[in-house]
Structures are given as structure tokens and as C-alpha cells.
Amino acid sequence: MIGLAKFGSTFLSSVIQAPQLRPEAASSIAEGVDHLYFVLTFITLFFTIAIFSTIFFFMVKYRRRAENEVPPDTEENLPLELAWTIIPTLICAGLFLWASSLYFENSRPPSASTEIFVIGKQWMWHIQHPEGVREINELHVPEGVPVKLTMTSEDVIHDFYIPAFRVKKDVIPGRYSSLWFQATKVGTYHLFCAQYCGADHAEMLGWVYVMSPADYETWLASGTPSETMEKTGEKIFNKLGCSSCHQPDGTGRGPSLVGDYGKEEDLKSGEKRLVDEAFIRQAIINPNSVVLKNYPPIMPTFRGQITEEQVLQLIAYVKSLASEERNSNGK
Amino acid sequence: MSTVTLDVHEVPTGSRVNYLNAQYGVKSWLLTTDHKRIALLYLFSITLMFFVGGTFAVLMRLHLIEPQGALVQPETYNKLFTMHGVIMVFFFLVPSIPATLGNFLVPMMIGARDLAFPRLNLLSWYIYIIGAIFTLYAVISGGVDTGWTFYTPYSSSFSHTSVIPTALGVFITGFSSILTGLNFVVTIHKMRAPGLTWFRLPLFIWAIYATSIIFILGTPVIAITLFLLGLERLLHIGIFDPAIGGDPILFQHLFWFYSHPAVYIMILPGMGVMSELITCFSRKRIFGYSFVAFSSLSIAVISFLVWGHHMFVTGQSIYAGLTFSVLSFMVAIPSAVKVFNWTATLYKGSISYDAPMLYALGFIGLFTMGGLTGLFLASLATDVHLNGTYFIVAHFHYIMVGGAVMAYLGGIHFWWPKITGRLYPDGWARFAALVIFVGFNLTFFPQFMLGYLGMPRRYAVYPSEFQVLNVMSSAGASILGIGYLIPLIYLTWSMRYGPTAGPNPWGAKGLEWTTPSPPPTENFEEIPVVTEDAYDYAHSTVTRG
Numbered sequence A: 001m002i003g004l005a006k007f008g009s010t011f012l013s014s015v016i017q018a019p020q021l022r023p024e025a026a027s028s029i030a031e032g033v034d035h036l037y038f039v040l041t042f043i044t045l046f047f048t049i050a051i052f053s054t055i056f057f058f059m060v061k062y063r064r065r066a067e068n069e070v071p072p073d074t075e076e077n078l079p080l081e082l083a084w085t086i087i088p089t090l091i092c093a094g095l096f097l098w099a100s101s102l103y104f105e106n107s108r109p110p111s112a113s114t115e116i117f118v119i120g121k122q123w124m125w126h127i128q129h130p131e132g133v134r135e136i137n138e139l140h141v142p143e144g145v146p147v148k149l150t151m152t153s154e155d156v157i158h159d160f161y162i163p164a165f166r167v168k169k170d171v172i173p174g175r176y177s178s179l180w181f182q183a184t185k186v187g188t189y190h191l192f193c194a195q196y197c198g199a200d201h202a203e204m205l206g207w208v209y210v211m212s213p214a215d216y217e218t219w220l221a222s223g224t225p226s227e228t229m230e231k232t233g234e235k236i237f238n239k240l241g242c243s244s245c246h247q248p249d250g251t252g253r254g255p256s257l258v259g260d261y262g263k264e265e266d267l268k269s270g271e272k273r274l275v276d277e278a279f280i281r282q283a284i285i286n287p288n289s290v291v292l293k294n295y296p297p298i299m300p301t302f303r304g305q306i307t308e309e310q311v312l313q314l315i316a317y318v319k320s321l322a323s324e325e326r327n328s329n330g331k
Numbered sequence B: 001m002s003t004v005t006l007d008v009h010e011v012p013t014g015s016r017v018n019y020l021n022a023q024y025g026v027k028s029w030l031l032t033t034d035h036k037r038i039a040l041l042y043l044f045s046i047t048l049m050f051f052v053g054g055t056f057a058v059l060m061r062l063h064l065i066e067p068q069g070a071l072v073q074p075e076t077y078n079k080l081f082t083m084h085g086v087i088m089v090f091f092f093l094v095p096s097i098p099a100t101l102g103n104f105l106v107p108m109m110i111g112a113r114d115l116a117f118p119r120l121n122l123l124s125w126y127i128y129i130i131g132a133i134f135t136l137y138a139v140i141s142g143g144v145d146t147g148w149t150f151y152t153p154y155s156s157s158f159s160h161t162s163v164i165p166t167a168l169g170v171f172i173t174g175f176s177s178i179l180t181g182l183n184f185v186v187t188i189h190k191m192r193a194p195g196l197t198w199f200r201l202p203l204f205i206w207a208i209y210a211t212s213i214i215f216i217l218g219t220p221v222i223a224i225t226l227f228l229l230g231l232e233r234l235l236h237i238g239i240f241d242p243a244i245g246g247d248p249i250l251f252q253h254l255f256w257f258y259s260h261p262a263v264y265i266m267i268l269p270g271m272g273v274m275s276e277l278i279t280c281f282s283r284k285r286i287f288g289y290s291f292v293a294f295s296s297l298s299i300a301v302i303s304f305l306v307w308g309h310h311m312f313v314t315g316q317s318i319y320a321g322l323t324f325s326v327l328s329f330m331v332a333i334p335s336a337v338k339v340f341n342w343t344a345t346l347y348k349g350s351i352s353y354d355a356p357m358l359y360a361l362g363f364i365g366l367f368t369m370g371g372l373t374g375l376f377l378a379s380l381a382t383d384v385h386l387n388g389t390y391f392i393v394a395h396f397h398y399i400m401v402g403g404a405v406m407a408y409l410g411g412i413h414f415w416w417p418k419i420t421g422r423l424y425p426d427g428w429a430r431f432a433a434l435v436i437f438v439g440f441n442l443t444f445f446p447q448f449m450l451g452y453l454g455m456p457r458r459y460a461v462y463p464s465e466f467q468v469l470n471v472m473s474s475a476g477a478s479i480l481g482i483g484y485l486i487p488l489i490y491l492t493w494s495m496r497y498g499p500t501a502g503p504n505p506w507g508a509k510g511l512e513w514t515t516p517s518p519p520p521t522e523n524f525e526e527i528p529v530v531t532e533d534a535y536d537y538a539h540s541t542v543t544r545g
Helices: A002-015 A030-061 A078-107 A213-222 A229-239 A277-285 A308-330 B026-030 B035-063 B074-093 B096-109 B118-140 B154-158 B163-190 B203-235 B248-282 B289-305 B318-346 B355-378 B380-386 B390-420 B426-453 B464-497
Strands: A114-121 A124-128 A134-136 A138-142 A146-153 A158-162 A167-171 A177-182 A187-193 A206-211 A264-266 A272-274
Touching: A030 A078, A030 B318, A030 B355, A030 B380, A078 B318, A078 B355, A078 B380, A114 A138, A114 A158, A114 A308, A124 A138, A124 A308, A134 A138, A138 A213, A146 A158, A146 A167, A146 A308, A167 A177, A167 B380, A206 A213, A229 A308, A277 A308, B026 B035, B035 B074, B035 B096, B035 B118, B035 B390, B035 B464, B074 B118, B074 B163, B074 B248, B074 B390, B096 B118, B096 B163, B096 B203, B096 B248, B096 B390, B118 B163, B154 B163, B154 B203, B163 B203, B203 B248, B203 B289, B248 B289, B248 B318, B248 B355, B248 B390, B289 B318, B318 B355, B318 B380, B355 B380, B355 B390, B355 B426, B380 B426, B390 B426, B390 B464, B426 B464
Parallel strands: A114 A146, A138 A206
Antiparallel strands: A114 A124, A124 A134, A146 A177, A158 A167, A158 A187, A187 A206, A264 A272
């Protein structure tokens, strides 16, 4: 059934090529979403027209011809009732399966994605590449490469929306959300905030520049010379005195962070937690909520002392410690 | 439908004592416990609120004819859409059919003299008015800009507008809904006339019953949510704002746990009205009575389980998304069943095209469109793209305006002769139905297209490529606005100058039509005894009169 629907949708989308009906399709998932959309449109039109014309037909055929007319009594028709309960149920089940499998595929970023960081604040988008290049309200990405965005907000809820890629995700204060895409067409596309965020919500927009991988490398290199995120993170790590407790060899008062990223840790509360971006952020902002099993709860909170951007840089540094360990194990 | 006969033809309306002329004076209205008079109190108050909310909408559409905004500053625009939403949802749509037609008709349709708790009923209206005063105060004191959804932490920690008076107004009005729901449930259970079994009830009563259950179970949740919002905003207790230890997504869960069922508070009574109109104007028993009745109840139940479909892009887990998606598809089925049954009711009927029927047919068309476009949003992959865009705006206006308001107007036109004892000019009424249908589609159809093209909602300014569709929408809105003014004028006119209506001008079945128009204060001289099913048009002729 899904196969049939897909065939129908391909046919439909080839008929409906008018540029006004859909935004540009510039990501690897856009065509798939559009196919589903066209089939849904077809179903909507089909049923609307079917019901309208049936009503119209009845209205003409059974119009009241005499004021004292008494039509025959309504007869119950169980098979008919069952038919129009079961058929829509089957259609809905098919749509659910199709839409969900598409969503499932679209939700998981490939493991080899390039990671870029996004911070939303009233009313602009701050973007930082791991190489250190910063942008405001602009996002440069290479064509044909999966890109994963890790996003957070400094104030209220925003939403990162690129219509041409058919992707959207809320950007929420106090937590990390992520979305991924693979751009398929070099060009310039709208970037919108799609969650109402106050006075200048409608001005919180920008452009996404999709470049060929070679152009992208040139662009990255020609940016203002700056250090990588992990390098900045290392500096913050030392400046804030993190290094005095989190010593690499584990002799400090806090746990060593070498190789920590991606590991499961036992907490005092008995919980097991994966060390990911969200965990590291929580450990910095609210350390007492994630005290490790064999360590005293002595770490001070850094809430209000560092920006979301600095937290991301610290995370980049901690992550680099993990890969260093892997590298040294390999040697 | 009943065995009571009334010699109402001989007595001219003016000289007969009815609920309208039984007593005179402001006090007789403000202290009345007559459900019919309370219905009229509601009718006047929600009509006022409808035109206040409508004015905000007109200003918004006017502003949006230019990409850079034609009328107001962005801050003002944000207040316009917020106040439009708050007033239309909480002060017009939620009380619309239940509080006016429901109040008037529930006792009359079940053969009772009043609701179970007449004084509680009056109290509901006063609570509604107090809530409305707080909200109108918020409008006058500079307005509110959070969106009708009050999303945190914007509403709790960032907005500098009158959030507290607005939320307080909505909080207070909620109690009016709870009391009304309670009153209906008790009345329907305990006060049905002899012989009026559950499966002889008009389907309007089933719909009001299902709505009342949502009132009672859902409304406390929005009250609690807004109370917590107030605590955080006034006392800085960290509940929703992560900066003080809260969780902003928690607010959305709580808010939609009420506000999604609230959508069905708005549409279920409309579906009830539809069943009355379609049967009367085709002179047919409803096709599949029990399917239509139970679909109301199953909608009420499933409506409590679908709130998460508002949150597909908040980063909730994939499996939560899948669960809410499948439940959202499920709620589409009973709605589809109703549409098919109404259509089938027309088959071999004797169909007349009086104004209420035109509104009813308009409802079927617009509700069908609104329901089917809901499938786009229950589908996870397309919802990701459409969420937060104009597609959402178009979809819920097809349901709430195309559906609920069409049904409300159809119902008002149908029972107007019963309520006021007067007839309105039918030609004007049909003309208005047509203008509203055309204006509505021109306003909201382009918004579906805007949504898929990617225009986010709640934008005071927008990229110029969206202008053509926005101008079309604004043009439609001006037609729609005129469409709503026409009934206001001729219905008001008819109250004084309309020809006198007989007890049953449509030749309809149902206990309310066995009483004189307007009915006496006690509704029925003698409590009727019911011996037949609802909509039994085939076995006895009812003539218009």
C-alpha cells in the first residue's frame, strides 16, 4: 500500500512542479517529505470533492418538492457504517506508518556528521563552527555532507527552521536539542525562528549558505583567524580553575575527564548516566545534581558565571579529551 | 415527539405571557434563574467578545498587506494576535454553543422546566463576566503579548505586558465552564422527561454531554497551569524557567493537556447542532444514531490523549512522537464517521434550503477540509515542516471558525424564532451564509499555501515573496468581516420588527418545538411523556407553523 502511495505521489509531484506550491527542496529529506505531502493533499482533495459532490447531488435530487412531503424512513445499514469506519482507519494506518518511518529515518543523524553549534537569543542566532569561526544570523554549510546542529537558548524558547531543508527543532533554554540535515543544492535559503519569542520574533531570521565542499573549506580558512572551540575551551578550563581538581591522571579531588565523554557513570543517587553534552552542561551549571559515586559534593556551581557559548567550548574541550585517550590507546 | 398539544395558534405572541415578557427591568434579568434568560445574557456577552476579538483580527490582516507591516509596530502586532486568540478561544468559542444554545435548549429538549441548579447557572454567568472584565482590563492596560498559549519562560520571566490580569481572567472564566458542565451532566442524568431514554435523546444532548465531561475534567488543569505560571511570575518560584531551576516544556504538557481537549469543547457542540439541522431540513431520521452518539463520546475520551502532537518539534523522544501520532490519527476516525453519517442522512430525504441548512452544509465542507488537513499534522514527517507555520493557523481556523462558528450561526438561525418569537429575513440570512463561506475560504485557504511555503506564524513582518498570498488572505478577511456584520444587523432588527414566529416554523421534531415561541418561563405546562425516537419524521407529519 505504501509502495502504491509512493508511486502515486511521484506521479503527482511530477505533475505539480509549479514553484509557487512548495518551497525549494534542498536537502536529502525534502523530496520524501514532499511526496508524503502531495499524497496527503490528494487524499484531502479526493474526500472533499467526493463529499461535496455527493451532497450537491442529494440536494438537487432530493430537494423538497411539496411542503407536505414525507420521505421514507432512514434505514440502518451496518455494512456501510463498518465500511466507512474501517476504510478511513486503514488509510490512517498507512499514513501513520509511512510518515513515522520517514520521521524515524530523518531523526537520526549519521554518526559521521559535521557538528556545528547554535545559540539562540532574543533576537539573533549565534553560530559557531568547531574550527572556531563564528557567525551571526548566517550559517555556511558544505553541500553533500551531513551536518548536525547542537542548539541551546540563552533566554526563551526559539525554533530553528530551514523551510528548504524541511527541518525544524525547538531551541530551548537549559537543554540541548539537535537537528541534522544534508544539503543537496548549492544556494541561499531562509532561516526562520518558528517559535514566538517576543517583540522582534519576526526579525529573528537569517540565511543558510550551501557551498560546495571546496568553497566551504576556502570560506572556513578565510574567516577571521581564530582558535578552535576546544582550544578556547581548554583556556576557560584552566582559567576557571577546573584543572586543579579534574587532573588528567585522576589524582585530583574530582574525577579525571580524560576519556570521560561517552562513558556511563554511576551517580551517588544510584542512577547511571551517559556523559553527553547535556550531562556536562548540567555538571557545570548544577553540579550537586550529578555527583559521582565515589566523589564528595564539593564542586561549586558556575551558573551565571559563564555564557552558553563558553559552556559549549568547555564541552568541546572535554570531548577532545576523550578522543585523545582513544588515540593514545590506539598507539 | 411528545403527546402534549398546545393551543398556541390562537394566542398572539404579544398578549401571551412568555419568558421574555413575564418580568421587566434590569433587575429581572440580572437576578434571573431562568435558563432561557441566562442563555440570552450569555448570547449578548459572547457576541460582544466576538466582535472585540474580530476587530483585532481585522487589524492584523490589515497590517499584513505590506511585507514590512502596514499599520502598527511589531510589539503592537504581537499584542493583537495574543488578544485575538485569548478572547476568541476562552471568551467566545469555549462558551459559545454550550452557554447559549446549550443553556436554552438542554432543559427544553429533555422536557424539563430548568437546569438542575438554576442559581449555579446564574453564578456561572457572573463568573464568566468577572473573568471577562479582568481580561478586558488587561487589553485596556496596555495589552498582553505572550500568544494565547502563554509559553514559558517568555510569559513567566520575559514579557513586560499584562500577563497576570489576562491569566487571571482565563483562570476565573474556567470555573464558569466547570459549573456549566456540572449543571448539564446532572440535568441530563436526572431530569429527562418520562419515556426519554438515553437512545431517544436528540444528538445535540449527547454532544453537550460529551462536552460537559471535558469541561469538568480538563478545565481544572488549565487553572492549575495558569496558577503555577502566576507563582513563577510573581514570586519567582522556579517551575518553568530553567534559569531558576524550572522546566519550560512542562508548561507545554500541562497547557495542551487542557487545550487540546478544549478544541473538542469548541467543535463537539457544533457537531450536535449539525445533527439537529441536517435531520430537520431533510426530514429524515439521522443515519446511524448510535454511531453518531458514540463518536461524540470517543472523541471526548481520545481528545485527552493527543496533547503531545503539539510538541513534535520540542525534542520529545521519538517514541513519544510515534505514540501521539497514532492517537492523533485515531481521533480523526470518529469525526469522519460523523461526516459520512450526516451525508447519508440526506439520501432520499426531502431537502429544503432554509438559511440554517446553508450554514450546516457550509459546516460540512469546511469541517471536512479542516479535519483532513489535520492528517498533515498528525503525520510526523510533514508536521516537522508545518509546525509553527501558517498551515497550523489555517487548519485550526477551518475547524474553529469554519466548523464551530458556522455551526453556532446555523444553530442561532435555527432556534432564533424559538428564542425570540420572531422571524428574520430569510433572503438576507442565506446571502450572509454565502458571503461568510466565500470570505472564509478566501481568508484561510491561501494560509495553507503560505504554511507549506514556509512562512512562520506570528510574524509582524515577512519576506516579500509571501505578499501575494497575504494580500489575498486580507481581502478574504474583509469579506468575512462584512459577512459577520450582516446577521448582527438583521437579527437585531428582527427582535423588534421581525414577523411573529409560530411554535414550529421549520416543521421540526423535538420537544422544544412543541412549546409556544417564545416559550413560557416554565417551558412546559405539563411535563411531556416521550413515546418515540428522536427525528422520527417518517411516522407523523409535522407542518411548519
